[in-house]
Amino acid sequence: MAxxxxxxxxxxxxxxxxxxRRSGRPQTISSLVRRYLEMAREERGIRDAAK
Amino acid sequence: xxxxxxxxxxxTKEEKExxxxxxxxxxxxxxxxxxxxxxxxxxxxxxxxxxxEGGAMSGRNAADLTPxxxxxxxxxxxxxxxxxxxxxxxxxxxRAPHSQNGGQNTHTFKQRLxxxxxxxxxxxxxxxxxxxxxxxxxxxxxxxxxxxxPAPPTPRNTPHLPPQPHKPVEFQTLIPSHxxxxxxxxxxxxxxxxxxxxxxxxxxxxxxxxxxxTTPSVPAPATPAAAQTPTxxxxxxxxxxxxxxxxxxxxxxxxxxxxxxxxxGTTPPATEAPARRPEETAAPRPAATTPATGVAxxxxxxxxTVAPATGSAQPATQPRPQTPSAQPQPTEARPAAAQPAVDTxxxxxxPAPAAPAAPVAPVITGPIEVTVQxxxxxxxxxLTRSLDELLENEAVVATLEGTIGTMLESDTRxxxxxxxxxxxxxxxxxxxxxxxxxxxxxEEPETGGVASDRDIMTDxxxxxxxxxxxxxxxxxxxxxxxxxxxxxxxxxxxxxxLWIIANSSPATHPVRKPAEIGQDYRYLEDPAIQSVxxxxxxxxxxYEHSLTYYEYENxxxxxxxxxxxxxxxxxxxxxxxxxxxxxxxxLYGALIAELRYPTGNRGGFIMGLNELFTGHLVPGxxxxxxxxxxxxxxxxxxxxxVKEREENLLQLDERRGRYVFRPVSYxxxxxxxxxxxxxxxxxxxNQKKLEEGERKKPDLIIINAFEAVGEDLDGKRWALFDDIFxxxxxxxxxSPTWLRTLLSGAYPYFYAxxxxxxxxxxxxxKKPS
Numbered sequence: 001m002a003x004x005x006x007x008x009x010x011x012x013x014x015x016x017x018x019x020x021r022r023s024g025r026p027q028t029i030s031s032l033v034r035r036y037l038e039m040a041r042e043e044r045g046i047r048d049a050a051k
Numbered sequence: 052x053x054x055x056x057x058x059x060x061x062x063t064k065e066e067k068e069x070x071x072x073x074x075x076x077x078x079x080x081x082x083x084x085x086x087x088x089x090x091x092x093x094x095x096x097x098x099x100x101x102x103x104e105g106g107a108m109s110g111r112n113a114a115d116l117t118p119x120x121x122x123x124x125x126x127x128x129x130x131x132x133x134x135x136x137x138x139x140x141x142x143x144x145x146r147a148p149h150s151q152n153g154g155q156n157t158h159t160f161k162q163r164l165x166x167x168x169x170x171x172x173x174x175x176x177x178x179x180x181x182x183x184x185x186x187x188x189x190x191x192x193x194x195x196x197x198x199x200x201p202a203p204p205t206p207r208n209t210p211h212l213p214p215q216p217h218k219p220v221e222f223q224t225l226i227p228s229h230x231x232x233x234x235x236x237x238x239x240x241x242x243x244x245x246x247x248x249x250x251x252x253x254x255x256x257x258x259x260x261x262x263x264x265t266t267p268s269v270p271a272p273a274t275p276a277a278a279q280t281p282t283x284x285x286x287x288x289x290x291x292x293x294x295x296x297x298x299x300x301x302x303x304x305x306x307x308x309x310x311x312x313x314x315x316g317t318t319p320p321a322t323e324a325p326a327r328r329p330e331e332t333a334a335p336r337p338a339a340t341t342p343a344t345g346v347a348x349x350x351x352x353x354x355x356t357v358a359p360a361t362g363s364a365q366p367a368t369q370p371r372p373q374t375p376s377a378q379p380q381p382t383e384a385r386p387a388a389a390q391p392a393v394d395t396x397x398x399x400x401x402p403a404p405a406a407p408a409a410p411v412a413p414v415i416t417g418p419i420e421v422t423v424q425x426x427x428x429x430x431x432x433x434l435t436r437s438l439d440e441l442l443e444n445e446a447v448v449a450t451l452e453g454t455i456g457t458m459l460e461s462d463t464r465x466x467x468x469x470x471x472x473x474x475x476x477x478x479x480x481x482x483x484x485x486x487x488x489x490x491x492x493x494e495e496p497e498t499g500g501v502a503s504d505r506d507i508m509t510d511x512x513x514x515x516x517x518x519x520x521x522x523x524x525x526x527x528x529x530x531x532x533x534x535x536x537x538x539x540x541x542x543x544x545x546x547x548x549l550w551i552i553a554n555s556s557p558a559t560h561p562v563r564k565p566a567e568i569g570q571d572y573r574y575l576e577d578p579a580i581q582s583v584x585x586x587x588x589x590x591x592x593x594y595e596h597s598l599t600y601y602e603y604e605n606x607x608x609x610x611x612x613x614x615x616x617x618x619x620x621x622x623x624x625x626x627x628x629x630x631x632x633x634x635x636x637x638l639y640g641a642l643i644a645e646l647r648y649p650t651g652n653r654g655g656f657i658m659g660l661n662e663l664f665t666g667h668l669v670p671g672x673x674x675x676x677x678x679x680x681x682x683x684x685x686x687x688x689x690x691x692x693v694k695e696r697e698e699n700l701l702q703l704d705e706r707r708g709r710y711v712f713r714p715v716s717y718x719x720x721x722x723x724x725x726x727x728x729x730x731x732x733x734x735x736x737n738q739k740k741l742e743e744g745e746r747k748k749p750d751l752i753i754i755n756a757f758e759a760v761g762e763d764l765d766g767k768r769w770a771l772f773d774d775i776f777x778x779x780x781x782x783x784x785x786s787p788t789w790l791r792t793l794l795s796g797a798y799p800y801f802y803a804x805x806x807x808x809x810x811x812x813x814x815x816x817k818k819p820s
Contacts, residue, residue, distance in 0.1 A: 005429075006421045008451065013458045017465070017474060025522040026471035032459075033451045037441050041434050044419050 006040050015039060058130060058145040066123035072107045073124060076100045077141050089140045089148040094121050425450040468529045469545035469622045479527035485512065490538060493552050500557040501630060504529050504548040542630045544619050547684050549630050557630065558645035558659030561605035568607055569653030571783050575611055576649050580789050594676040597722040599780035600701065603670040606661030609784060610646055610654070619683050621648050632685045635663060637692060663688065669700055669717045671726030691720035701727035701735055708740050724773040732778065734759045746782045750798050753779055757813040768813040769804065775811065
């Protein structure tokens with residue numbers, strides 16, 4: 001896998017599951033993808049200004 | 052130090068004392084908890100804490116104390132709650148917790164003040180604490196090193212520090228990086244010459260990329276000997292672990308050649324190096340095997356490379372051995388690489404750069420491009436774009452949805468219901484009493500035998516939709532009801548989750564058994580016919596239909612391609628049925644129908660429309676089925692009312708088992724080709740209903756239709772397709788597409804009339820006897 005490849009790994013899955021658990025409500029696959037991209041951005045120091 | 056509690060405990064004097072001691076132990080464990088946050092400990096853990104050396108009851112026998120402790124705590128239920136697992140729970144306020152939200156931590160300070168904080172598990176927490184302690188110790192050692200520097204001319208025997216491994220746990224943001232305490236900045240001595248920016252940038256040998264700015268600035272160990280440049284002056288037994296402070300007073304040529312620049316006194320402080328961006332400080336350092344001899348030609352020193360600013364995710368690079376033939380790269384960022392080492396000032400040697408990287412947030416100045424391996428090849432996206440923009444890339448989203456979905460499918464911790472996904476352990480549990488009350492609710496006449504999950508939540512479980520825990524509870528209810536297959540059956544769709552008592556149905560059943568109807572409609576699932584039907588269905592803009600006699604008699608409609616286009620379909624693969632609400636504006640009424648999904652050798656169909664068909668329509672009536680905005684399972688049946696008229700239409704005399712024509716009044720628009728009038732289909736009068744064995748053979752049904760509506764031409768029967776179609780649909784459902792297939796080569800005795808489009812022949816002489 002290339003260094004800049006963001007294909008989800010098992011570690012990412014664990015983080016998504018942890019996020020889902022902490023959210024306290026069921027999620028859809030779309031919201032999980034959104035969260036995954038959000039995590040990828042945060043990992044690289046990118047944050048939305050609106051947040 | 053002993054603390055004294057003000058809580059009045061119950062029990063004997065000894066029990067009171069034990070309870071008070073236990074409470075102190077538990078309170079100590081939760082000293083950082085909120086006043087009402089539950090503090091949980093097992094009896095063994097409490098006893099261990101009490102009897103350990105220095106504990107409040109040290110010296111007492113643990114085995115003896117445990118039952119007394121349990122007894123004492125159980126006598127104080129107001130203070131100590133007990134969980135199913137046997138653990139005792141209390142709070143700092145001294146009241147047994149009575150959590151209403153199942154231990155959820157929403158609306159806590161953590162949630163309100165720091166929404167990104169992540170719960171630390173025990174292992175990660177321990178690791179984090181150890182990391183901080185280690186770093187503090189390393190900083191102290193380094194400060195000691197600074198203090199001792201001028202004195203000894205020989206290298207200090209500082210402990211060898213192994214290379215710090217890359218710790219992925221740092222990346223998991225157990226605590227957001229900006230909340231991690233930053234190490235103190237060690238001031239540089241003032242006497243350091245500032246006008247010497249030509250010195251090489253501080254290098255740390257083989258130090259992995261620092262994941263956070265908190266990486267202590269401890270001198271890194273030496274590089275492996277294999278990566279070092281062999282020189283004549285280098286001792287053969289040069290230690291791989293280089294002392295942190297080399298001999299500053301010795302001639303530089305005598306210094307071990309294997310000493311990394313980071314550990315030599317010639318290395319200027321980081322503040323003297325050209326200003327580097329934060330990304331560079333976090334990036335891995337290149338090979339640090341620059342000899343400190345000072346006589347080595349500059350060309351032989353590998354210039355330090357600055358890692359690209361790809362953030363902390365950049366993997367650490369391995370040290371590169373020096374190549375004497377390497378050309379110097381006179382880049383502006385590292386002019387020291389070309390500077391002869393002899394120019395280095397013989398100033399007091401300094402250890403590794405003292406000033407750590409400034410822990411400021413990285414500044415994103417350009418695109419951060421990453422790739423996603425989609426089905427169509429790798430797709431590059433720029434993460435600096437907004438989330439909404441990223442989510443517009445359908446290929447990337449589809450790939451990520453597929454990958455994450457597949458990973459979740461195989462994860463047993465995950466439970467799904469429709470489009471929703473959640474963690475099994477976080478779902479709510481319901482008692483047998485709850486299920487009993489749900490069943491009784493469904494049996495009430497007011498419900499009509501069907502209720503949505505929202506109805507059950509409100510009417511049976513008393514949950515309000517505004518409650519923050521509502522979604523979780525509703526999801527839990529659906530998943531738990533789904534497991535009670537003997538008692539409950541899901542008959543909804545993803546957006547309207549309806550439940551009935553298993554194997555019941557609020558819809559009216561057809562004249563024939565549903566299983567027989569399903570077999571009659573099995574042609575709908577025939578791949579050969581489906582492929583043709585797809586093309587036909589694409590031509591029809593909406594679900595317009597002319598009622599056949601079979602549909603009229605049984606109150607059914609086919610679940611064909613056209614209806615599949617306007618209905619979302621089953622949520623689960625093994626789902627038997629979905630309930631559909633049909634509203635009829637002309638009648639100011641509505642009815643519940645049941646869509647039976649295709650299975651094995653049975654086709655899908657909608658049943659329960661008898662009342663509408665027999666009460667208000669006639670065979671041949673035209674109507675539309677229109678989706679509504681009131682739900683994906685709510686449709687309107689629209690037909691055009693016309694002036695009432697009376698005609699002799701085909702009906703079944705059930706007593707005689709024969710078809711007859713009777714006068715029927717109707718006021719609905721009809722399809723003239725489909726209306727079974729006596730004037731057009733008079734030959735059907737008194738015709739006997741086909742036996743079950745006969746009606747299963749399509750060719751017999753078609754022959755029967757040719758006999759009824761065909762004309763005799765040279766011993767052959769000739770008929771128009773539009774005349775055959777309504778007749779064959781008296782006995783069993785046959786779609787226009789399938790009928791054309793049957794008439795065009797499926798049987799040798801049916802064939803098209805080449806001279807008349809839409810006309811067919813039946814040649815009985817070609818039929819095998």
